[in-house]
Amino acid sequence: MSACPRLQFVYCRTGADWGSTIMRTTQLAQIVGPYLVDRYDIGFTMMPEVKTKMSQVLWARKRPKGDVLFFSKQAAQSLLIATRWVLKRRRCTILVDYVDAANDAISPAMVDVHLACSYGQKAMLDAKAPSPGVVRLLLHNPDSRLYALSHQRHEATRQVYCGSESVGFLPEEIRGRLKIIEARSPEHMEEALRHLPGYNLHYAVRSDEKNYLKHPKPLTKGFTAALARSNIIIGRDTNDVIAFLGADYPYLVAGPQSAEILDTMDRAAHDFGGPVWNDGLEVMLSVANRVSPTAIASQLDAILREVVS
Numbered sequence: 001m002s003a004c005p006r007l008q009f010v011y012c013r014t015g016a017d018w019g020s021t022i023m024r025t026t027q028l029a030q031i032v033g034p035y036l037v038d039r040y041d042i043g044f045t046m047m048p049e050v051k052t053k054m055s056q057v058l059w060a061r062k063r064p065k066g067d068v069l070f071f072s073k074q075a076a077q078s079l080l081i082a083t084r085w086v087l088k089r090r091r092c093t094i095l096v097d098y099v100d101a102a103n104d105a106i107s108p109a110m111v112d113v114h115l116a117c118s119y120g121q122k123a124m125l126d127a128k129a130p131s132p133g134v135v136r137l138l139l140h141n142p143d144s145r146l147y148a149l150s151h152q153r154h155e156a157t158r159q160v161y162c163g164s165e166s167v168g169f170l171p172e173e174i175r176g177r178l179k180i181i182e183a184r185s186p187e188h189m190e191e192a193l194r195h196l197p198g199y200n201l202h203y204a205v206r207s208d209e210k211n212y213l214k215h216p217k218p219l220t221k222g223f224t225a226a227l228a229r230s231n232i233i234i235g236r237d238t239n240d241v242i243a244f245l246g247a248d249y250p251y252l253v254a255g256p257q258s259a260e261i262l263d264t265m266d267r268a269a270h271d272f273g274g275p276v277w278n279d280g281l282e283v284m285l286s287v288a289n290r291v292s293p294t295a296i297a298s299q300l301d302a303i304l305r306e307v308v309s
Contacts, residue, residue, distance in 0.1 A: 005308055007040035007068045012049050015074035019189070020099050024117075025072050027144040028296070035297035040068070040304070047071075049078045060086035067092045068308055073099040076106050084110035093308055094133075098125070099140070100217045108133060112307050120216030120239040136303045140218030141296050145193055146227040152197045157269045159233075160199035162192050163221060169207040169256035177265055178203050196228050201268055204234040205256055219244055226287035231280040233264050244287050250276050 009025040025044060033042050045063075048055040060083045063069070069092055071079060076096045087094060088110050095113040096106055098121060108114065111133040116122035117140035125135040159178035161168055170180065179199065183192040202225035216239035225232040234241055236252035245252070251268055253260050271277040289295065 004041045005066055005068055007042045008045045010045055010047050010069050010071045010075045012047055012075045012078055021072050021074055024097055028141050030144050031141050031293045032297040032300050047075050056080055056083045057086055063090055063092055065090045070095045073097055073101050081109055100215050102215050118216050118218045118240045119243045138299050139291055142223040142227055142291055143189055149227055150197050151229055154200045157201045157272050158199045159201045159203055161203045167206055169205045171258055173258055200230045202230050202232040204232055207256055223291050226284040245283055249283055250280050
């Protein structure tokens with residue numbers, strides 16, 4: 001039997017193949033594992049959903065005493081109060097990962113750590129002051145496959161929108177200026193990774209950015225661009241943009257307005273290879289460093305050292 005505490009990533013059958021679940025369970029464990037392997041026995045466990053109260057309580061009763069349980073967003077939303085009570089009786093540590101859930105989507109009762117995956121979300125959780133437990137920042141990790149992405153040299157800007165087409169601001173005049181790579185699922189992202197090295201300017205303006213201010217989303221498109229060694233055109237009001245890129249980043253736009261976006265595309269093409277373009281790339285490199293495996297693992301390690309006895 002291992003002397004290390006067990007760090008278990010908890011998920012449910014429903015949603016197990018969702019991108020948010022995969023990235024914050026399987027991929028997150030892959031990222032932090034090499035750095036935490038000496039301190040934790042890292043694994044996964046599937047929790048029964050709420051079909052009957054007793055099935056979930058029985059699952060909790062079988063947890064080894066002292067388990068550290070990292071609940072994915074979907075699992076946390078299914079976690080019964082009775083289940084939490086049993087887990088606390090077994091001296092388990094409960095971490096809840098909110099990702100982009102509404103602040104009132106998960107009950108704070110008997111939770112040790114409320115995890116915010118963005119600066120914007122942490123501010124919202126801090127304002128709500130969920131109790132008991134503490135709010136801690138664990139930045140959303142990029143897709144782990146991006147860390148091994150190959151890179152190409154380019155002679156000019158090559159623009160790409162990589163994401164779900166349904167949420168992007170993509171009128172015809174903008175579509176004609178870039179490549180659209182659908183990446184709304186892990187399978188789509190697998191295909192997208194084959195093509196991303198062919199582009200060096202990512203486009204990430206949403207069609208209705210105001211709706212996303214209510215439930216701050218992590219800056220995953222920014223992380224993808226950073227790990228692809230690319231600049232990005234993105235709305236300045238997008239959650240965490242200023243925190244990561246700074247207010248002076250050269251390719252910020254006011255939002256979904258075609259004229260300004262087209263002008264920014266032209267400006268980026270003119271800047272290519274020059275000091276403004278290269279300054280932008282330096283900012284993106286700093287973003288990549290802030291969500292590196294070492295940085296993500298260090299954040300989680302600090303959180304666990306605080307709450308795990």
